Amino acid sequence: MSNETTAATTPTARQRSADVAIVGAGPVGLTIANSLGQAGLKVIVIEKLDTLIDYPRAIGLDDEALRTFQSVGLAQAVLPHTTPNHWMRFLTPGGRCFASIEPRTDEFGWSRRNAFVQPYADRVLYEGLARFANVEVLFSREMTGFSQDADGVTLQLEDAEHGAETIRVQYMVACDGGNSFVRRTLGVPFDGETAPNQWIVVDVRNDPIGTPNIYMCCDPVRPYVSAALPHGIRRFEFMVMPGETEEELGRPENLAKLLHKVLPNGDKLDVIRRRVYTHNARLARNFRTQRVLLAGDAAHIMPVWQGQGYNSGMRDASNLAWKLELVVKGLADAALLDSYDTERRDHARAMIDLSVLAGRIFAPKSRLLGKLRDALTLVLNAVPPVKRYFLEMRFKPMPRYTKGVLAPLGQSGATSPVGRMFIQPRVRRSDGSVCLLDDAIGPNFAVLAWGTDPTYGMSAADKALWQQLGTCFVRVVPDVQLGHLEAIAPDAPGVIRLGDIDGRLKDWFGAQSASVVFLRPDRFVAALVLPTQTSAATAELARALAARPVAAAPAEAPRKVA
Structure with a gap:
């Protein structure tokens, strides 16, 4: 197309x-x-x-x-x-790496930096x-x-x-x-504001350096970036200094001088494009x-x-x-x-x-501030918790919603998963195939319960509302139990069963005080409740969604008790 x-x-x-x-x-x-x-x-x-x-x-x-x-x-x-696990390293003018961002977790199913x-x-x-x-x-x-x-x-x-x-x-x-x-x-x-300086970006084919990852050289004279990209492309970025123009910097001889900071023979490059950017916030x-x-x-x-x-x-x-x-x-x-x-x-x-x-850390306003940064980072890098803070990218503010389409129902506070993105581990379907969680439950709402029927505490009207929204009901079990529970604890109509292959879902639920999680289509946790609270969660989420009422909910057959 x-x-x-x-x-x-x-x-x-x-x-x-x-x-x-x-x-x-x-x-x-x-x-x-x-x-x-x-x-x-x-x-x-x-x-x-x-x-x-x-x-x-x-x-x-x-x-x-x-x-x-x-x-x-x-x-x-x-x-x-893409290039998975693409690390970002901050360098002093002398080449010392004072901060490296190398997150190696995959809680959402994919490499964190690509x-x-x-x-x-x-x-x-x-x-x-x-x-x-x-x-x-x-x-x-x-x-x-x-x-x-x-x-x-x-x-x-x-x-x-x-x-x-x-x-x-x-x-x-x-x-x-x-x-x-x-x-x-x-x-x-x-x-907001517009940054007082500009940057010239140069993308080239046939990467003249070839080393992986992205390097940000915090040179107070002229900071620059060198980034390896897929398919043999390399990006260079240089700060434009006062009085310089895009036309002037774009001349082959001046571009070669800029590139000489990072490689010899800067005039022998296969340039895709060059462009000056202004950074806005x-x-x-x-x-x-x-x-x-x-x-x-x-x-x-x-x-x-x-x-x-x-x-x-x-x-x-x-x-x-x-x-x-x-x-x-x-x-x-x-x-x-x-x-x-x-x-x-x-x-x-x-x-x-x-x-x-x-x-501001990358391009301080003066050489003195740059020297203070370099000295401070040298000390902080010797402190393991601080080093892990950068390596694991903990400074990145993950989306966390405190208002909106949520039903906290007592699940509040800094450690609550409500309003945060849910994990995405590998799971096994009933037919034995293995996939990531989202591929198993589809693009709509989902209600997951650890070990039990997620619909057990719901009324017929509750289930009708969720079904109207295309919701997937999921019973998560240890992988070894998958395929062996039908005679002992059969699934309710419309409920699928998934095996927890790596124990990540067990660990997630084990860290919580409730066992039924309501997931939005964007995979954020809308509610986390006990099985006896599913009707209350449904009512609160229906209000938050401004959901239209279901025309008529079918009568619910009484449950058989063994």
């Missing part, structure tokens, strides 16, 4: 309609389109360019983002364009849309305006070939970048304005130092898509969409703050 084919075969029409319009065919917009397409919604993606952007931009993909690729069935397609080449990943997302006849991509469309009313949004487009077009949708998602036309038209403030005042929602760079932009711009956008997509699905399908009221802003803005702000702090 090529861009040219899509653009050429798109039917010419002055008016179109869909459930959702997505403005911007970047990674966030394409991910949301894949998720909504998978859910059966009619989606139109609008892109002002005539093709996908084909030059490298983001270079870091985390485990949460890979889990999002997995949720739309594209993880295996994107893996060949290098990747964004154009290839974006292409995977775009080509994934070919699976859905209900998703259409319109290239070379300039949005000239939009309006919204109580029933939907009307978009005005201009196509150089076909003239003016109108699209009518229920909701619009703006993924149109940091200079978002939609956000500016809405008048939503974009709070900005956050939209709100992510929702009635029927229009902001996501990705349209909602927040941050410096690159923790590689979280792309990944934060993927978190937006994962959080928003399932909520839009429920609202458009009439399974939840529009009030559910308010939880997108409630849940995502605080974490986006935390990632911006972390990225700004990392930039």
Whole structure:
């Protein structure tokens, strides 16, 4: 499915309609389109360019983002364009490594840090849309305006070939970048600051260094980055000093001088592209304005130092898509969409703050501050707990929701799993096949119980509500018990059984005070309760979801007691 084919075969029409319009065919917009397409919604993606952007931009993909690729069935397609376990090392001007980020855990099913080449990943997302006849991509469309009313949004487009077009949708998602036309038209403030300096980025083929990982040299004279990427690509980044221009630095002789800091013969490179970037730290005042929602760079932009711009956008997509699905399908009221802003803005702000702090450590404002940093890190590196703090990436603020689609029911406090992402270990299905947890339970809600029937404490109305939402009911057992319990403790209708292969689910439940966990489609824990509390959790989550009532719940047959 090529861009040219899509653009050429798109039917010419002055008016179109869909459930959702997505403005911007970047990674966030394409991910949301894949998720909504998978859910059966009619989606139109609008892109002002005539093709996908084909030059490298983001270079870091985390485990949460890979889990999002997995949720739309594209993880295996994107893996060949990644380098797993891609460490980040901070160097002094003399070459001493004073901090190394080497997280080796895989609690969410994937390597925590991965290098990747964004154009290839974006292409995977775009080509994934070919699976859905209900998703259409319109290239070379300039949005000239939009309006919204109580029933939907009307978009005005201009196509150089076909003239003016109108699209009518229920909701619009703006993924149109940091200079978002939609956000500016809405008048939503974009709070924050622009960094006083710029950086020139140079991507080259046939990696002239070849060593793996990413190195950030904290030289107060001119900091630079050297990053190995998949497919033999190397990225170099250098701070642009006052008085320098992109044109001046881009001259071959000056570029060679910059590159001489990291390798000899800097003039003999196969350059893919060079570009000057300004680092911004900005956050939209709100992510929702009635029927229009902001996501990705349209909602927040941050410096690159923790590689979280792309990944934060993927978190937006994962959080928003399932909520839009429920609202458009009439399974939840529009009030559910308010939880997108409630849940995502605080974490986006935390990632911006972390990225700004990392930039200040990487590029201090004076040589004196650089020397103080080097001396301090030399001391701190000798303290094992501090070293582990960096190695294991514990400083990264993981998303944790305290408000939104949650039912704490007594599970609160810093150690509560409610509002956090659930683990993803390997499990065994009843047919003997082995897979990651998300592949076994599917893309919708799930209710998991350790060793018991997760529906035992639910009323018929409770089960009907969860079934209406496509929920998967799961009984998790030790792997050795799988296939041997049917005669002793048969599963209730609609409940599947999974074997805990590595004991990770047993360890997780063993650390809790309750045994039934309610998982959202984005794999965050919505509730953790005792079997006797499942009805209470259902009622509270139904309120948080603004769920529409089930028309009629079937009468429940009495349970047989052995």
